[in-house]
Amino acid sequence: MAQYDVFTNPSSRSADGIPYVVVIQSDLLDALATRLTMPLAVLDVATRVPTSLCPVIVVKGQRLHALAHYTAPLPAKLLKRPVDNVAAQASALVSAMDAVLSGL
Numbered sequence: 001m002a003q004y005d006v007f008t009n010p011s012s013r014s015a016d017g018i019p020y021v022v023v024i025q026s027d028l029l030d031a032l033a034t035r036l037t038m039p040l041a042v043l044d045v046a047t048r049v050p051t052s053l054c055p056v057i058v059v060k061g062q063r064l065h066a067l068a069h070y071t072a073p074l075p076a077k078l079l080k081r082p083v084d085n086v087a088a089q090a091s092a093l094v095s096a097m098d099a100v101l102s103g104l
Contacts, residue, residue: 001035003027004090005082006059009039010074017041020059021074022066022086024093034073038093040064052099055092059084068096 006022009015018039025036040057043049043065054065060083086093 001030001076001079001082002085002087004085004087004093005079006040006084006086007037007079007082010078010080014039018067019062020064020083021079022057022093023079024071024097033076035076035079036071037074037079038071038096039067041067050099053096055089055096057086057089057092059086066093066096068093068100071097071100 001023003023003026006020009018009021011018018041020040021037022040023035024038025032040059041064049065053068056063057066058064
């Protein structure tokens with residue numbers, strides 16, 4: 001799987017609010033059994049989130065918020081078939097991770 005591939009959320013419990021996850025882990029670490037993923041969430045219009053931490057990412061025409069502060073590893077075997085790749089939006093995802101790590 002490629003970095004920035006988007007997959008359907010394998011957790012049925014949270015799939016309504018978080019329909020997708022995006023792999024942010026480098027392709028160079030494909031030998032690992034896990035992939036570092038960032039949830040892509042549907043947020044209510046009234047919900048205000050810091051855009052530096054939760055940038056808008058477009059997947060299949062749908063505007064979703066990447067939740068960098070919920071980044072977590074998932075077993076690679078749970079990520080079946082990519083539905084999209086958001087490499088063109090990578091700078092927003094990397095900046096959001098920088099916000100998590102540095103607080104800026």
